[in-house]
Amino acid sequence: MEIAIAIVLGCCALGAGIAMIAGIGPAIGEGYAVGQALTAIARQPESKGSVTSTMFVGCAVAETTGIYALVIAILLIFVAPNTFVGIMQRALG
Amino acid sequence: MNESVTADMSTGANTAKTEQTPTRKRSKKDLLIDILLCAGMILPLLFAIVLKVLNRPAADGIEITGAMIYLTVNLPLQPLYITEAQVNSWAVMATIFFLCLFLTRNLKVRGTGKRQIVAETVVKSCDKLVRENMGDRFASFAPFVAAIMALSALSSLSSLIGLYPPTSDINIVAGWAILVFILITRAKMQGGVLNYLKGFTQPVPFLTPFNILSEFATPISMTFRHFGNILSGVVISTLLASALQWLSGLVLGWIPVFGSVPWLQIGLPAIFSIYFDVLSGVLQAFIFAMLTMMYVCTGFSEEDYNARMAKRAARRAAKAAKAQEK
Numbered sequence: 001m002e003i004a005i006a007i008v009l010g011c012c013a014l015g016a017g018i019a020m021i022a023g024i025g026p027a028i029g030e031g032y033a034v035g036q037a038l039t040a041i042a043r044q045p046e047s048k049g050s051v052t053s054t055m056f057v058g059c060a061v062a063e064t065t066g067i068y069a070l071v072i073a074i075l076l077i078f079v080a081p082n083t084f085v086g087i088m089q090r091a092l093g
Numbered sequence: 094m095n096e097s098v099t100a101d102m103s104t105g106a107n108t109a110k111t112e113q114t115p116t117r118k119r120s121k122k123d124l125l126i127d128i129l130l131c132a133g134m135i136l137p138l139l140f141a142i143v144l145k146v147l148n149r150p151a152a153d154g155i156e157i158t159g160a161m162i163y164l165t166v167n168l169p170l171q172p173l174y175i176t177e178a179q180v181n182s183w184a185v186m187a188t189i190f191f192l193c194l195f196l197t198r199n200l201k202v203r204g205t206g207k208r209q210i211v212a213e214t215v216v217k218s219c220d221k222l223v224r225e226n227m228g229d230r231f232a233s234f235a236p237f238v239a240a241i242m243a244l245s246a247l248s249s250l251s252s253l254i255g256l257y258p259p260t261s262d263i264n265i266v267a268g269w270a271i272l273v274f275i276l277i278t279r280a281k282m283q284g285g286v287l288n289y290l291k292g293f294t295q296p297v298p299f300l301t302p303f304n305i306l307s308e309f310a311t312p313i314s315m316t317f318r319h320f321g322n323i324l325s326g327v328v329i330s331t332l333l334a335s336a337l338q339w340l341s342g343l344v345l346g347w348i349p350v351f352g353s354v355p356w357l358q359i360g361l362p363a364i365f366s367i368y369f370d371v372l373s374g375v376l377q378a379f380i381f382a383m384l385t386m387m388y389v390c391t392g393f394s395e396e397d398y399n400a401r402m403a404k405r406a407a408r409r410a411a412k413a414a415k416a417q418e419k
Contacts, residue, residue, distance in 0.1 A: 057387070060380040064314050067321035074324065078157070
């Protein structure tokens, strides 16, 4: 029983870590968006305001997948262990 | 037009001169009301802090937990929980309400005070933002956008005074996102309910289930974006605080009395909270409001609006022509 609980807890932590690999995608995407915005501002400094606000909204949308990964990682750390251990204790007695 | 404005201004100047004596008489009452409004701004937040301190379980160490449950109302289907996040968001709402009352007292055409200038700047900039992003036909959305932006920003900033930020509870943000979803659906239905339903089968009828899914993905992604950003800030600053506590125990723990205080916790977390609490919170409020505007605005496009207006005008003209014929 103890070994089973230990395996569940360890797998939850590992899963949370693996889920956060998804952070790579938004980072690359947002970096690209910010770089392009900088190019645009360098070409047309007068359009700085609108470029910046549009860039923030675009970054927020690109961030969505990363936030999903974060939510899943937080669920795996704070919520899943209790649930899984409870299920196991009910099943195995 | 110009003449009327100058006339207005001159009469305003006259009345200002004549009203000088009564304003001086009223000043004591004015001051009292101002103090009451300021108290109304501060007291709800103080009340929330006191409630938190009273209900906090006596446990040493720093823990990452959800919102505390203050009160449980037993309802037939499911008990209704009044949580810390809800109470804090009500406190923030009360603060914003009294702040608005405070800023909009004694509005004048001429001889404006500092308060009125602040209020006018806020209203004008918000109106400009909405008109730029949504077009003039959605100008009536400005108060809603301003309200949701102020509520979100102040809710996130309330973590600066030690409150549990309401935006790091998914229920609060989900409530706002559902409200925005209703507004988006309403904007889409303004082009006709049948048109709205037809929009689901738009590129190919085969894609209908995916279109319905993506319709529900909008509020969910808005919720998770806001909630995840604020929650990650809360988690990271809590981890940082506990790490600093451990570190100061390790470095200064050997000194008898001096070492029992976690000295490294003073000041250092504030530097990180500049990003996680202040910048991230305000940015997320702006992004939530921007996305609200975009979704509502694209729900009912300008061409649809113009076509609908043209159709209505044509129908009206035909009716008028018929009436004339009779």
